Amino acid sequence: MPVWPLNVTKNKMTENLPREGASSFASLGELAVAIGFPPDQLSLLATALTHRSFAHETKSISNERLEFLGDAVLGLIVGEYLYHRFPQAREGEMAKTRALVVSERILAARARALDLGRFLRLGRGEEVSGGRMRESILADAFEAVVGALFVAAGLERTRTFVLGQLEKEIAEAIAGRSFFDFKTLLQEELQEEGEKPHYEVTREEGPDHGKEFTVVVYAYGQPMGQGHGRSKKEAEQAAAQEALRRLGRHPFPRA
Helix, strand or coil, X not given: CCCCCCCCCCCCCCCCCCCCCCCXXXXXXXXXXXXXXXXXXXXXXXXXXXXXXXXXXXXXXXXXXHHHHHHHHHHHHHHHHHHHHCCCCCHHHHHHHHHHHCCHHHHHHHHHHXXXXXXXECCHHHHHCCHHHCHHHHHHHHHHHHHHHXXXXXXXXXXXXXXXXXXXXXXXXXXXXXXXXXXXXXXXHHHCCCCCCEEEEEEEECCHHHCEEEEEEEECCEEEEEEEECCHHHHHHXXXXXXXXXXXXXXXXXX
């Protein structure tokens, strides 16, 4: 099985897709070309962008089935990536990471970057109430587009698209940027051996409005990790993260 590098290999299909800001696709056909969607199946892409409110008004097919499929495909692709890339990560750690990477907030942001909202087919009520900008509708549309791409082009092309779109989010999850409660992970790890972590502030520096804290976490009667932060909580998280690395149990060890 493949073991992908952190920086997903790009090709002509994905290298020009937007990462930040809205796209400038003039038509659904241009969007299809950019994401590698077969141009002879634009009707399927249009269905992926059809909200149930529009389908109800026009007696047409909504994107809900494609959304269901896309949710499963997203979970498979991100889960497969984490499984092969990080063989030491536990099931719970991978599940938390996958859930965060494919969260509504992140998928809606990716939908905005592709300007999917402009291509949505909405019912009159949804249109006037701002549905084109609604986070839940955008995230659902992104999932539906993934599902439609899977149906039209298969897993390999869909994997390339998904990993290209979510590369930054996967990298942030791997780096542990606000994605993990390291104190909880450390406590769970030590509890298995009947041990509890103890945190001690060893230094406070700076003025009241800009203090810097240093915290050491102890276990087994010895210091296990040291962390710095602008609050005690932040410093404790950093200390717990370092302790997990020392124990060889960080969710995603450094390469």
